[in-house]
Amino acid sequence: MSVILDLNSDLGEGFGVWQLGDDKALLSIVTSANVACGFHGGDPTIMRRVCAEAISRDVSIGAHVGYRDLAGFGRRAMDIEPDRLADDVLYQLAALDGIARSEGGRVRYVKPHGALYNRTVTDQAQAGAVVAAVAAYDPSLPVLGLPGSQLLRQADEVGLKTVREAFADRGYQSDGSLAKRGSPGAVITDPAVVARRCVKMATTGQVTAVDGGAVGVRARSLCVHGDTPGAVELARQVRTALQDAGVQLGTFT
Amino acid sequence: MSVILDLNSDLGEGFGVWQLGDDKALLSIVTSANVACGFHGGDPTIMRRVCAEAISRDVSIGAHVGYRDLAGFGRRAMDIEPDRLADDVLYQLAALDGIARSEGGRVRYVKPHGALYNRTVTDQAQAGAVVAAVAAYDPSLPVLGLPGSQLLRQADEVGLKTVREAFADRGYQSDGSLAKRGSPGAVITDPAVVARRCVKMATTGQVTAVDGGAVGVRARSLCVHGDTPGAVELARQVRTALQDAGVQLGTFT
Amino acid sequence: MSVILDLNSDLGEGFGVWQLGDDKALLSIVTSANVACGFHGGDPTIMRRVCAEAISRDVSIGAHVGYRDLAGFGRRAMDIEPDRLADDVLYQLAALDGIARSEGGRVRYVKPHGALYNRTVTDQAQAGAVVAAVAAYDPSLPVLGLPGSQLLRQADEVGLKTVREAFADRGYQSDGSLAKRGSPGAVITDPAVVARRCVKMATTGQVTAVDGGAVGVRARSLCVHGDTPGAVELARQVRTALQDAGVQLGTFT
Amino acid sequence: MSVILDLNSDLGEGFGVWQLGDDKALLSIVTSANVACGFHGGDPTIMRRVCAEAISRDVSIGAHVGYRDLAGFGRRAMDIEPDRLADDVLYQLAALDGIARSEGGRVRYVKPHGALYNRTVTDQAQAGAVVAAVAAYDPSLPVLGLPGSQLLRQADEVGLKTVREAFADRGYQSDGSLAKRGSPGAVITDPAVVARRCVKMATTGQVTAVDGGAVGVRARSLCVHGDTPGAVELARQVRTALQDAGVQLGTFT
Incomplete structure (x- = not known):
């Protein structure tokens, strides 16, 4: 039985003249695009461009809603x-969905951004x-988030579809929670190590925790970052390693 | 044959703690609500409240898009x-429509605000x-605007429905254009005079121009203002006078 | 020996077309104006107008800095x-001070606003x-705040002058802290009661706590609100009652 | 007699997480920094950092005020x-000046940005x-701008010091005005050509116009751009060429 995994990343995070990350490069890597909706980043023109490009590449569009x-x-x-x-969330979600629809697509999921996440x-x-x-x-929209979070719990309770995500480059504690940023092993930067961990997660549902033991991390989507040139390259290596390992990449929507 | 006229007014023009105009009072007077979409005024919470109230009163919701x-x-x-x-317009329109839909309605027309108008x-x-x-x-959405404007001309050219509006309290020149603000007779403040002019416009399609002659002003919608207590009262008198004259009030959508 | 008490209130809290409170009325009542600096409210034009009016009335200008x-x-x-x-605080403070100076005055103290307070x-x-x-x-600027607060404690530690304030219409607990909003007696609305309490605070340094006992509230400044017509009237009554009781009103700067 | 020329460039044009241009590199090249004040770009933290760095390098700080x-x-x-x-201009100017002063410097001139320029x-x-x-x-602050502009004319009329600037990479018409963007020769991109023109302007007060003739361009300051890596390199070459030609670089303040 083949494993299907989604790769999601944050896109459209510029504003006006300012850019952040390489949207075009990321759209050639991921299967789901968390698109900023104008409250923490993103503006209507950026949103439209990212939607158009995502649609042309068959990448799923998600509303990345923020404070x-x-x-x-x-x-x-x-x-x-x-x-x-x-x-505020409704406004952002509706704005992005309208823009996506005007380009021939639509919003297919919701994920909170940054501090709201x-x-x-x-x-x-x-x-x-x-x-x-x-x-x-739209009660048919899935919510993408952290396994065990209040967000997914409550989404589940009201009947929304929930999608669990894991993080490609973050260390996990033995209880499955993320190692706190700043603690040893919290962020992994070696691309080869990250790629190997991602393959292990995808194929075994387990990853090595910061204490050296194995911990179960079952996720339907894997979050990769792209806000630096190095991050884009790392995301590309993760994608290649997963494909080489026979993991099928595909969105959850 | 009875005349049907729409009364439109700007609503939801507050922001955060700040209020502007009496939305509740106006919603008991008008048949169409031009709802601010957050760029020049309005915020998601105000938008939702105005939409909910408009829907409950069967007032038509329009996207009042601005700079x-x-x-x-x-x-x-x-x-x-x-x-x-x-x-920017697409974003505003989509945001308001999504909010209106979540309250059981939808945006039924578009009108530019202020300097964009x-x-x-x-x-x-x-x-x-x-x-x-x-x-x-949504190519089925009508555009509300000034007769003879580029806006209505171009909307018409691409096949959008256009709706012509007149202004209850503004003076007209003999060529049908609005008298420039600041010139004599540009703004009429006497409620009785305004009400009489509105009835004349609705029943004869004509109004007395600033030079004393008659000028044709054929409009499907009449714009009334509500940003001061006096304006709300004036709008109410216009409505009453129109109804007393047998003019049927109703939206164009 | 006569008691001198400052009356402070929040001013200039509009933004663009939006107004909040009656700045002119309040400037005829208070001795210190906490002027919003554009981050949570206020804009450059409002700031300049309030500064000009405050200077003409010899009301002390404070920077009301916020998120x-x-x-x-x-x-x-x-x-x-x-x-x-x-x-952010430095920016707001400098902007207001520059505007005040261009009108012939200057900022004389700093007080945080709202959630930052x-x-x-x-x-x-x-x-x-x-x-x-x-x-x-400017290390010669006093900080206005709540007695016992971290703000005043740290200001004091670095050598800034601190000014303690009390609240005209708030209930106090027996330990001198404010009764939590929503709890019985947390907000007092009867103008006569408020005025009497203010006179007692000013002349005895004590006020009746929500549990009925007396609690010491020694403050150099008394905060009155003015964001509703009723609040302005209440502030006026407090001022009159204090003056009738022989309390001298004057700023701390 | 040695010629003294100022080199000015726009700095601090990021906002929040977003960056624009290489502030550090430019501060090693220019003698005057036009610092964005938060209305079109720049935020309090960026402003403070740029001021601190400019002061440490003895670069003159100007308020780059915008819409x-x-x-x-x-x-x-x-x-x-x-x-x-x-x-709005007063607010921006005051905010930057306060920040500059808190870092031990101060604003020494004003230049409008972008569309306001x-x-x-x-x-x-x-x-x-x-x-x-x-x-x-502060009537002792000079205004930096285009020779012949309303801005410099009116500044001069009220007794402000005015400083004329030329543009390193822009083509001039025979009447001394800038060639309109988009027209042939409006923007010069070859670094060697730009550097040669700058030296000619500085040493002879003339430059070759787009029609091939010579045109007088007498300026105390030369504007170089830095919003792309190529632009920074071009600015550096201009500086080197000027110094090699014996032109002394120094601010006008």
Whole structure:
């Protein structure tokens, strides 16, 4: 039985004259594109271009929704009221979906960005707000997130499809949680090691934890980064290694 | 044969803690609500509330699209590239439509706001950008605007339905154009006079121009303002006078 | 020996076309104006007008610095890195001071706004960032804040002058802390009661706590609100009651 | 008699996570840094870093003031009321000056950015607004701009010092105006040619116009760009060629 794995990455993260990452290169690597929707990054023109390119390459478009914080790129947790957060998510999701539709595609999933991603791992109210917005907009849209997170738990509870993701270059603790950034082994930079770990995850559902033991990491999607030239190259190597190992790459939608 | 006239007004023009106009009062008066989409005013929460209220009162929701200029409320003309403008309009339109749909309705027309409204009367490129965005999003959506404007001309050329509007409280020149703000008779403030003129427009298709002659003003929709308590009261009197004169009020969608 | 008390209030909290509160009315009541600096509210034109009016009335101008969050009016706590927060505060403070100087005055103190005010009561890093910005800009500027707060403690440690404030309409617990919003007695709305409490605070340094006992509240400045017509009227009554009780009103700068 | 020429370039044009140009490299080349002030680009942290680096290298700091338009990088002309524009300029200028002072320097001149630069060449009202803001803030600050522009003319009229600039890589018409972008010879890209022209301008006050004749271009400052790696290299070659030709490089302040 062949394994199918999705590769997702963040795209369209520029704003106006400013660029971040190499969207074109990443779209030749991933199967799912988390497209910024204008609140933490992205603008209508960038969104349209990324959607058009993603559609032409048959890459699945996801709404990468974030806090309204261009100055901080959505990386600063905010104590926003859940109702307002739900409205902000709905707005972003609808805007991207309309742009995708005008290019002949549509949004196929939702993933929170940055601090909102981290916050909704444990914050019930904010996780519930994201889930409510997705359910209000289109209850057939899956939510992509961290296994065990409040986000996926609540999405599941209201009947949304959930998709579990793993991280290509992050270290895991023995309980399956991510090793905290800054701790030893939290981020792995050697492309060969990263590629090998990704193949192991995909084919065995396990990865070596920071304490040396094996830990189960079952994920339908693998997140790769692309905000530096090195990151794009690493993503390409991960893709090649997975294909060489017989892992079939394909979106979950 | 009875005359049917639409009453439209700008709504949802607050932002965050700030309010502008009395949305609830206006929604009890108009048949079409031009809802700000977040670029010159409006935010996702305000948009949702106005949509919900409009739907419950059977008021038609229009996308009031504007320049990205919260600080200037979209009242300052901008030399924006047409392609970027089209993307900005598409984004706003899609965002509002998604919010309206999540509340059980949908966007039923598009009207430019403020400086974009004025600019697209004569600016071919910007008018074309607005038209292109509407056509790309949903070619069944009508465009509401000034008779004779580039906006309506180009909308018509690409096959979009166009809706002509007149202004309840503005003076007209003998050629049917609006008297320039600041010139004598450009803005009429006496509610009785305004109401009488609106009835005349609706029933005869004519209004007294600033030079005293009669001028034809054929419009399917009448724009009333609501950003001051006095304006709301004036709008109410216009509505009452029209109904008393046997004019049927109803949206064009 | 006569008591001197400062009355401070938040001013200039509009943005663009949007207004909040009655700046003119408040400037006839208070002795210190906390002027929004453009990040959570306020814009350059509003700032200049409020500064001009404050100077003409001999009201002291303070920089009311906040999170960069127009959509949330600076009322949502943000996990911003201290270094960036310090830069944001410095920017706001400098902008307001330059505007005040161009009108013939200058900024005479600093007070954090909204969520930043609340956060810096206990958050060492963010309190330190605000203090660092003030010290870097002008170490002779006092910081206005809550007695016992991290903000005042750290300001004091680096040699900044600190000014303690009390709240006219808030209930106090027996330990001198504010009763939590939503709890019984947390906000007092009867103008007569508020005025009486303010006179008692000013003349005895004590106020009746929510549990009925007396609690010491020694403050050099009293904060009154003005964002509603009722609040302005309440502030006026507080001023009158204090003057009738022989309390001299005057700024601390 | 030795010629002294200033080299100016735009710096600090990133925003949040986004970067534009190589600030460090440019600061090793130019003698004056036009620092973005947060309205079209730049943020408080970038402003502080650029100021610190400029001060350490003895590069003169100028306020590069622009329209409030992050999405368009200040490159889109706006019909902003002159009074509001003056306030926006004052705010930006004051903010940068405060940051520069906190780092031990100060703003030494003002230059409009992008569309505001172009607009104030001919627009009397907007040129007057920029001039009014500079005069209100500090009448000893020079204004850097295009010879013959409304900006310099009005600055001169109110007694501000004016500094004329030329462009290293732009073609000139026989009347001394810039060749319109898009026309033949409007932008010169060959580094050797650019360097030779700059030396000729600096030493003879003349340059070859697009029609082949000689045209007088007397400027105290030469503008070089740095928003691409190639541009930085070109700027470096211009500097070297000028120095090799015995032109002394030095700021005008």
